[in-house]
Each structure stands twice: as C-alpha cells, then as structure tokens.
Amino acid sequence: MKPLMLHGHERSITQIKYNADGDLLFTASKDQTPNVWFSVNGERLGTFDGHQGAVWSIDVSYDSNRMVSGAADRSVKVWDVSTGVCISSVKAKSSIRGVSFSYSGSLIAYTTDKMMGQESEVRITDIRERQDVEDSPMMRMPITPHMMKGLSVLWGSLDTAIVTGHEDGAIVKWDVRTGKNLDRRCEHSGQIDDMQLNHDGSLLITASKDTTARLWDLETFEPMKKYKTERPVKSAAISPLLDTCPYVVLGGGQEAMEVTTTSTREGKFDARFFHLVFEEEFGRVKGHFGPINSLAFHPSGKGYASGGEDGYIRVHSFDDAYYQYKFDY
Numbered sequence: 442m443k444p445l446m447l448h449g450h451e452r453s454i455t456q457i458k459y460n461a462d463g464d465l466l467f468t469a470s471k472d473q474t475p476n477v478w479f480s481v482n483g484e485r486l487g488t489f490d491g492h493q494g495a496v497w498s499i500d501v502s503y504d505s506n507r508m509v510s511g512a513a514d515r516s517v518k519v520w521d522v523s524t525g526v527c528i529s530s531v532k533a534k535s536s537i538r539g540v541s542f543s544y545s546g547s548l549i550a551y552t553t554d555k556m557m558g559q560e561s562e563v564r565i566t567d568i569r570e571r572q573d574v575e576d577s578p579m580m581r582m583p584i585t586p587h588m589m590k591g592l593s594v595l596w597g598s599l600d601t602a603i604v605t606g607h608e609d610g611a612i613v614k615w616d617v618r619t620g621k622n623l624d625r626r627c628e629h630s631g632q633i634d635d636m637q638l639n640h641d642g643s644l645l646i647t648a649s650k651d652t653t654a655r656l657w658d659l660e661t662f663e664p665m666k667k668y669k670t671e672r673p674v675k676s677a678a679i680s681p682l683l684d685t686c687p688y689v690v691l692g693g694g695q696e697a698m699e700v701t702t703t704s705t706r707e708g709k710f711d712a713r714f715f716h717l718v719f720e721e722e723f724g725r726v727k728g729h730f731g732p733i734n735s736l737a738f739h740p741s742g743k744g745y746a747s748g749g750e751d752g753y754i755r756v757h758s759f760d761d762a763y764y765q766y767k768f769d770y
Contacts, residue, residue, distance in 0.1 A: 444728065445483035447754040449476045454748030455497055456735045460505040463740040465522075467508060468754055471495035475510050477522065480739065480746070483756060489520045491527045498539045498593070502546035507568075509549050511537030517551050519568050529568050531578075535559040539594040539605070550603050552584070552591035561590035563605055563615060582620045588613065593636045595645070597659055604659070606633030610649055614662055624662045628655055631673070634693075639679040640740065646689060648677040654691050656717065666720055672709045676735045679717070682742035686764060687717040692733030692747055712736065712747055716768055723766065728755050 450470035457468045459480065466480045473492040478485050494513030501508050501522070508520045513536040519529040539552040547569050555561040564578035584591045589609035597604055602623065603615045610629030613622060631650030638645055638659070645657040654677040656666040668677075668691060675693040680686050694710040710732060714724040731750030738745045744758040 442726070442757055442760050444758075445756040447478055447483050447485070447756065448752065449478075449485050449488075450474075450752050450754075452495075453731070453750040453752055454734050454754060455495065456499050457737050457746055457748040457754060458499055458501055459737050459740055459746070460501045461503050461740060462505065465501075465505060466737075466746055466754070466756065467499055467501055468748060469496040469499040469510060470748075470752065473512065473514075475499055475508070475520075477508070478754075480756060487525045489518075489525055489527070491518055491530075492516065494536070497537060498551075500540050500542045500549075502542045503544060504546060507542070507546060509540050509542055511540040511551050513537075517549065517566070519549070531566055533564075535561075538590070538592050541594045541596050541603075543596050543600045545600060548600065550594050550596060552594050552605060555585050555590040561585045563591060563594060563603060565603075565617065580617070580620055582615055582622075584613075588625075589632075592633060595636050595638060598642050604636065604645065606636045606647060608632045610651060612636070612645075612647060612657070626657075626662060626664065628664050629653065634674070635676040635735065637676075637678050637737075639683070640681040644679060646677045646679050648674040648691065648693070650674075654689070656689070666717065668715045668720055668722075670709075670713065673732075675732055676747075678736045678738045678745065680738055680742050681740055683717065686742060688723075689715050689717050690736055690738070690745055691715065692736045694729075694732030694750075696732070710749070712745070719768060721768070723768075726757065729753065 452471035466478045469475045475489045492512040496512045498511045517531040535556045536554040561584040563582040565580040566578045591605040593606040611627045614624040629649040635648040650673045654668045680688045710729045711725040711727040729749035735748040746756045748754045
C-alpha cells in the first residue's frame with residue numbers, strides 16, 4: 442500500500458477532509474493557507490489565501506461549492522471552491538476552534554476560544570444573509586464558564602442539533618431551534634481533539650487525549666464502543682463500508698514537544714485499525730514522523746488519508762487483502 446505523499450504546507454497539518462464525492466481533498470495547517478488537492482493523483486488544485494493565522498478547522502459543503510475555514514486570526518471565511526475567492530468573512534473577538542457546515546450548506550456552526558476576556562461560545566451564522574459581518578451571529582450558545590471551552594463542532598441529523606467536543610472530555614448536544622443544552626456526557630477524561638460522523642450521520646466517534654476513542658449513537662447519545670491505545674488519540678474516523686469492512690482508524694502519538702527526542706517507533710505515530718464491533722486492533726500503517734493530527738476515510742471506503750505534525754499528507758489506497766480480512770467469532 443504505497444501512499445501518495447502531498448507536501449504543500451510549511452507547518453503541521455491541523456485537519457483534512459474529503460468532499461462528498463471523494464475526488465477532492467481539503468487540507469488545513471498552521472501556515473494560514475488551506476489547500477485543495479485531486480485525491481486520485483495528489484495534484485494540488487489550488488490554495489485559499491486570506492487568513493493571517495493558523496487555520497484550526499475546515500469543512501466542505503455537501504455540493505462541494507463552498508469551503509469554510511476557522512482560524513487563529515479570529516475569522517471564519519467562506520470560500521468559493523472553484524475560484525478560491527473568499528465570498529464571506531465573519532470576524533469574532535477570539536480565535537475560531539471548530540467549524541461545520543449544515544447539511545443544507547446555508548448555515549455554519551463554529552466555536553470560539555476562551556481568550557482575551559472572551560468566553561467560549563457556539564455560534565451559528567447564515568451565509569445567505571450576511572456578508573462580511575462583524576461578530577453578529579444569528580444564534581449564540583455560551584459554553585464557559587459553566588463548561589470547559591469547545592474545541593470541535595458537528596451538525597446532527599436533519600440540522601436540528603449540534604454536538605460539541607470540549608477540553609474536559611465532555612461532549613454536549615445542543616438544540617439548534619432553542620439554543621438549549623439537550624444532553625451532556627463525560628465518558629472521556631482528557632480533551633477531545635476530533636469528532637467525526639459516519640456516512641449516514643447515525644454514529645459519532647470521538648478521539649481524546651486520554652488515549653481512547655469512543656463510538657456513540659448520535660440519536661440516543663449513548664456510548665457504544667471504546668477503542669484503547671497507549672498514546673493520545675488526536676483523530677479517528679469510521680469506515681463507510683460498515684457492511685463489509687466495519688472498521689475504525691485511529692491516529693495520534695506522543696506530544697509534539699517530545700517528538701525530537703523520540704524515535705519513530707517509540708513515538709507510536711502509526712495509524713491503527715480496529716474492528717468497529719469487537720474493539721480489537723488488527724492492523725497498523727506507519728509513515729509519519731510525528732503525531733497524526735487528522736484522519737479521513739475516502740467516501741468510497743477504498744482508502745484513507747492522514748495529516749501529521751510533520752506537515753505531510755499521506756493518501757492511501759487499500760490493497761485487496763483489506764477487503765478479504767475476516768474476524769473469527
């Protein structure tokens with residue numbers, strides 16, 4: 442399984458994301474310039490120039506026409522994917538940690554940092570009505586001081602709920618119509634670095650610094666499975682092929698500040714595959730020199746991509762043995 446090596450960023454990768462068709466791969470890093478690539482051959486299609494700080498989070502609309510990014514320069518920018526032009530920019534009073542498009546592509550949810558005297562909040566803005574707005578979302582839901590700050594955000598089914606992952610390991614479900622807190626769960630003991638849905642939005646997986654990833658039923662908000670490792674888990678993804686290949690992939694590794702004193706083998710920087718139901722690890726893929734910060738399955742389920750602290754994106758296509766592997770039970 443020889444990967445495509447994409448190197449278009451000067452600093453560590455913060456998030457990678459496929460579009461719904463899987464032909465494009467969007468990447469963000471701490472170098473303030475998100476990129477978009479052709480996933481089939483690794484050719485860079487273009488860049489999105491405009492941020493003045495590290496880009497912490499990105500998302501792509503379902504029709505692939507729009508891309509949204511949130512950055513440390515306290516702005517949320519909406520981009521035209523075909524031209525790379527910024528068509529809307531929302532300024533906040535603190536840096537943006539997580540961004541997410543609604544299924545319709547009309548609403549954006551984003552979380553703000555607790556800094557500079559500002560509390561952490563979840564905010565929703567309508568990109569159809571507001572252009573270059575100065576901090577005036579259509580809805581805001583305070584997170585702190587009652588809870589720890591929100592680091593990631595996702596839309597639930599039918600765009601009626603939002604889920605946020607927090608610094609203390611909690612995940613919270615919010616009602617979009619009322620702005621009220623519907624449910625709060627604290628199964629993790631460390632901060633949640635990543636949350637991802639499966640292809641139909643029924644399952645949620647959370648990756649935490651407490652060295653575990655957990656699988657959730659999004660409708661009931663109940664924890665279902667737990668995948669244990671011996672290192673911080675910074676990202677996790679669910680295979681789209683749950684009928685034939687019910688697997689999840691976990692990525693992470695030792696903290697970046699300790700990487701220079703550790704060999705690749707000791708740092709445990711490999712992507713690790715677990716069976717979704719049995720919670721057993723059955724495979725590892727090495728390659729990154731540094732922690733894996735973001736993972737994404739291809740929508741077809743025929744491969745996955747990983748972005749690391751080393752600034753590289755690795756695009757993998759599965760060999761035939763991946764589909765033929767069967768668990769004995």
